[in-house]
Amino acid sequence: xxxxxxxxxxxxxxxxGTSRIVLARRADEGFEFRSELDAFVxxxxxxxxxxxxxxxxxxxxxxxxxxxxxxxxxxxxxxxFHSETRRPMKQGILNPEEPDGLQLIRHIIxxxxxxxxxxxxxxxxxxxxPKLGGGETASFHQATLRQILSELGYEAESVDEGLxxxxxxxxxxxFTGIGISxxxxxxNVCLAYLSVPVFSYSISKAGDFIDEQAAQAxxxxxxxxxxxxxxxxxxxxxxxxxxxxxxxxxxxxxxxxLVESLDEAFARSKKVPRIRKPVPLILSGGTALPRGFxxxxxxxxxxxxxxxxxxxIRLAESPLNATARGALxxxxxxx
Numbered sequence: 001x002x003x004x005x006x007x008x009x010x011x012x013x014x015x016x017g018t019s020r021i022v023l024a025r026r027a028d029e030g031f032e033f034r035s036e037l038d039a040f041v042x043x044x045x046x047x048x049x050x051x052x053x054x055x056x057x058x059x060x061x062x063x064x065x066x067x068x069x070x071x072x073x074x075x076x077x078x079x080x081f082h083s084e085t086r087r088p089m090k091q092g093i094l095n096p097e098e099p100d101g102l103q104l105i106r107h108i109i110x111x112x113x114x115x116x117x118x119x120x121x122x123x124x125x126x127x128x129x130p131k132l133g134g135g136e137t138a139s140f141h142q143a144t145l146r147q148i149l150s151e152l153g154y155e156a157e158s159v160d161e162g163l164x165x166x167x168x169x170x171x172x173x174x175f176t177g178i179g180i181s182x183x184x185x186x187x188n189v190c191l192a193y194l195s196v197p198v199f200s201y202s203i204s205k206a207g208d209f210i211d212e213q214a215a216q217a218x219x220x221x222x223x224x225x226x227x228x229x230x231x232x233x234x235x236x237x238x239x240x241x242x243x244x245x246x247x248x249x250x251x252x253x254x255x256x257x258l259v260e261s262l263d264e265a266f267a268r269s270k271k272v273p274r275i276r277k278p279v280p281l282i283l284s285g286g287t288a289l290p291r292g293f294x295x296x297x298x299x300x301x302x303x304x305x306x307x308x309x310x311x312x313i314r315l316a317e318s319p320l321n322a323t324a325r326g327a328l329x330x331x332x333x334x335x
Contacts, residue, residue, distance in 0.1 A: 013328025019184025235292025
């Protein structure tokens with residue numbers, strides 16, 4: 001790649017999610033995305049296993065008498081051994097209960113982003129907004145990610161996840177509207193007016209909540225429930241198994257909680273602008289992917305009355321990539 005072409009493609013957006021980490025870069029036409037599962041699993045060490053993993057280019061590290069397989073292959077190994085994957089993050093931030101979490105998230109980010117392609121290449125990464133009603137902040141999480149990225153040579157800044165969705169999807173409305181990212185650990189919500197956040201917050205009822213509650217109700221492990229949810233679940237057609245029924249019950253609870261949180265956020269906010277035109281609302285994230293999710297959300301949403309009018313409710317163009325794309329848009333705006 002020529003020097004001028006390389007410069008044209010500089011800048012990175014990184015969605016550091018509880019469930020997945022997604023990288024966005026500029027390509028010749030539009031954007032390109034890569035992602036890895038934000039999880040790992042331990043398998044017993046043997047030189048044969050290590051050699052096979054290296055030959056198959058499966059991301060892993062060796063620690064003592066264990067091999068930690070991380071990224072997209074973690075689920076495959078977890079299902080093979082009927083065990084739970086371990087997660088470096090929990091509810092949108094580094095998992096304080098996971099002793100190997102920091103080491104593993106460093107490896108996952110390094111595998112995805114690699115070292116910067118120029119001195120102080122700019123990168124914007126997503127962080128969760130404060131929880132609605134207060135509570136712990138993401139300060140340590142944010143500082144730790146910035147340090148990891150700095151060690152890779154990046155000049156890194158953060159952006160709230162909900163705002164990143166607005167940057168990704170609402171250029172046509174001058175970045176005015178509501179962006180919602182329905183992720184694994186959290187749902188993040190942002191209302192912005194002309195790109196300025198009016199409020200941003202997060203709630204913990206999200207994909208992992210569905211998996212954990214449905215696992216308890218069905219007697220399955222959460223890793224298995226997540227696989228069934230991603231492969232088979234759709235709204236209005238889930239009577240074929242106890243797992244699917246349980247997923248449906250807790251999806252409905254999550255959606256009700258998300259819509260109710262909007263009511264609470266507007267009630268708490270003292271600076272809601274008088275927006276004359278109705279604004280769009282965008283849904284993104286892996287938890288918004290099942291067939292029928294948009295319609296179910298719309299039905300629950302229509303039962304509430306917000307202080308501003310909503311012109312449309314739609315899914316992001318690419319729900320899994322919207323946050324990373326918005327983070328890249330934020331990066332490019334500083335270059």
